[in-house]
Amino acid sequence: MTAPPSETSRAADSLIATFERQIADGVLKDGEALPPEREIVQTYGVSRTVVREAVLALSNKGLVEARPRFRPVVRKPGYDAALQAAGSVVNRLLNEPSGVRNLFDLRIMMEAALVREAALFADKNQISRLQQALADNERAINDSAAFFATDVAFHSVFYEVPANPVLPSIHKAYVNWLSKHWMKMPRFPDRNRLNYEAHAAIFDAILLRDPDLAEKALRDHLDDAWQQVRETFNTP
Amino acid sequence: MTAPPSETSRAADSLIATFERQIADGVLKDGEALPPEREIVQTYGVSRTVVREAVLALSNKGLVEARPRFRPVVRKPGYDAALQAAGSVVNRLLNEPSGVRNLFDLRIMMEAALVREAALFADKNQISRLQQALADNERAINDSAAFFATDVAFHSVFYEVPANPVLPSIHKAYVNWLSKHWMKMPRFPDRNRLNYEAHAAIFDAILLRDPDLAEKALRDHLDDAWQQVRETFNTP
DNA sequence: CGCGCAGTTTTTGTCATACCAAACCTGCGT
DNA sequence: ACGCAGGTTTGGTATGACAAAAACTGCGCG
Numbered sequence: 107m108t109a110p111p112s113e114t115s116r117a118a119d120s121l122i123a124t125f126e127r128q129i130a131d132g133v134l135k136d137g138e139a140l141p142p143e144r145e146i147v148q149t150y151g152v153s154r155t156v157v158r159e160a161v162l163a164l165s166n167k168g169l170v171e172a173r174p175r176f177r178p179v180v181r182k183p184g185y186d187a188a189l190q191a192a193g194s195v196v197n198r199l200l201n202e203p204s205g206v207r208n209l210f211d212l213r214i215m216m217e218a219a220l221v222r223e224a225a226l227f228a229d230k231n232q233i234s235r236l237q238q239a240l241a242d243n244e245r246a247i248n249d250s251a252a253f254f255a256t257d258v259a260f261h262s263v264f265y266e267v268p269a270n271p272v273l274p275s276i277h278k279a280y281v282n283w284l285s286k287h288w289m290k291m292p293r294f295p296d297r298n299r300l301n302y303e304a305h306a307a308i309f310d311a312i313l314l315r316d317p318d319l320a321e322k323a324l325r326d327h328l329d330d331a332w333q334q335v336r337e338t339f340n341t342p
Numbered sequence: 343m344t345a346p347p348s349e350t351s352r353a354a355d356s357l358i359a360t361f362e363r364q365i366a367d368g369v370l371k372d373g374e375a376l377p378p379e380r381e382i383v384q385t386y387g388v389s390r391t392v393v394r395e396a397v398l399a400l401s402n403k404g405l406v407e408a409r410p411r412f413r414p415v416v417r418k419p420g421y422d423a424a425l426q427a428a429g430s431v432v433n434r435l436l437n438e439p440s441g442v443r444n445l446f447d448l449r450i451m452m453e454a455a456l457v458r459e460a461a462l463f464a465d466k467n468q469i470s471r472l473q474q475a476l477a478d479n480e481r482a483i484n485d486s487a488a489f490f491a492t493d494v495a496f497h498s499v500f501y502e503v504p505a506n507p508v509l510p511s512i513h514k515a516y517v518n519w520l521s522k523h524w525m526k527m528p529r530f531p532d533r534n535r536l537n538y539e540a541h542a543a544i545f546d547a548i549l550l551r552d553p554d555l556a557e558k559a560l561r562d563h564l565d566d567a568w569q570q571v572r573e574t575f576n577t578p
Numbered sequence: 579c580g581c582g583c584a585g586t587t588t589t590t591g592t593c594a595t596a597c598c599a600a601a602c603c604t605g606c607g608t
Numbered sequence: 609a610c611g612c613a614g615g616t617t618t619g620g621t622a623t624g625a626c627a628a629a630a631a632c633t634g635c636g637c638g
Contacts, residue, residue, distance in 0.1 A: 174352055
């Protein structure tokens with residue numbers, strides 16, 4: 107039965123749709139492995155070619171995680187899966203002249219908005235988490251690796267203030283995309299101290315519940331960080 | 343010569359990488375069609391299976407545009423290709439309870455930041471474009487289809503103010519993701535008039551160069567729009 | 579000389595089969 | 609009980625085949 111490949115589109119598409127539905131409906135639970143390819147072949151009466159194509163497509167969409175020789179594992183996607191899907195293209199764009207600049211500017215804009223929100227709406231719990239992160243950051247001034255980690259952690263708190271699950275994912279994506287540039291930057295204790303003081307200034311502005319001051323402090327901090335990037339990579 | 347498939351990973355991956363490089367380096371120019379599969383087979387000494395897998399992967403990454411029975415066309419990715427890659431996952435998330443809410447909140451946050459920037463930095467040219475868009479919007483009050491279009495156009499101007507090419511792409515992505523919900527919403531001239539007036543209020547605040555007022559007007563506008571969404575779909 | 583249409587050639591989508599090597603499972607020996 | 613050796617799946621790839629859609633070709637007509 108050499109199936110006629112023409113109805114609306116490819117046979118693979120319907121298989122893909124089937125699996126997407128099964129994942130969405132929980133028939134295929136998260137963390138579970140897909141059935142073997144040959145079993146799918148028998149179940150749906152398609153060739154292995156189509157099955158492989160479908161699985162690959164699901165893998166590219168981030169719905170399953172397929173290591174080379176293992177069974178694909180279902181991954182119910184969160185918001186970071188969505189951003190991760192964009193990753194490969196973004197990485198290419200980062201190699202173009204103004205790619206890093208564009209993304210960094212976007213980050214400045216978003217974090218400016220976030221610190222405004224934090225200044226206006228952060229509750230006691232969130233402020234104490236900021237304080238904690240700031241203290242960790244200060245303690246790490248002399249350990250550049252630890253400083254980098256606490257730096258990221260401090261900024262990440264802002265992405266959690268609005269209680270929107272998309273935001274932490276965005277922050278993770280930023281860190282992923284830009285970290286390879288950050289990593290290559292020289293980090294010295296005195297540089298770290300300046301950054302810590304910038305963080306402290308932002309925190310103080312939030313304590314004062316002054317969104318304009320907080321935004322200014324954040325922008326100064328990130329503009330300065332950009333200057334460092336610029337000097338390091340000579341990218342105008 | 344039944345090639346041994348074991349060196350570091352899949353043979354397909356190296357083919358994918360090869361094409362990515364060729365696209366990045368301009369060997370495969372934008373808009374051009376990929377070579378026929380059998381030609382690739384001969385050129386790189388792999389099987390058609392691998393070629394198809396690679397092409398499919400490129401298609402999923404948005405580097406080539408592959409309609410069902412046509413030759414894949416190279417698409418040098420811009421920022422919207424990146425966001426488009428995230429599309430399929432986002433669409434799934436939009437079907438979950440608070441998915442639309444999360445995305446809409448994010449949009450409110452971003453546009454709030456954008457109108458602030460516009461209030462502070464928009465130049466004459468950009469303000470006149472806003473005015474133009476606003477006028478178009480007013481003229482379309484009695485034509486709901488046209489109103490929708492001019493509504494989108496008005497908001498899109500804000501995404502162009504910071505001259506960051508990422509932003510228009512983000513706006514496009516928003517429109518794509520959320521438009522299917524907007525489309526289903528009832529739109530009447532009186533409703534349109536309210537929305538137009540909200541747009542006008544934002545514009546006025548920008549003329550006054552008052553970022554706080556502009557942000558407030560924008561938030562009122564979008565909160566109101568969210569109320570409409572909520573009433574229409576009963577999604578809390 | 580250009581243009582449209584029919585027939586021919588490519589090319590894609592799919593199926594089927596085969597093989598290798600890595601992962602997995604099973605049972606045996608200790 | 610436990611670990612290891614061997615057999616059994618299963619994924620990755622290659623090859624060959626075929627139907628249908630696209631692309632191409634050349635012919636006839638204006």
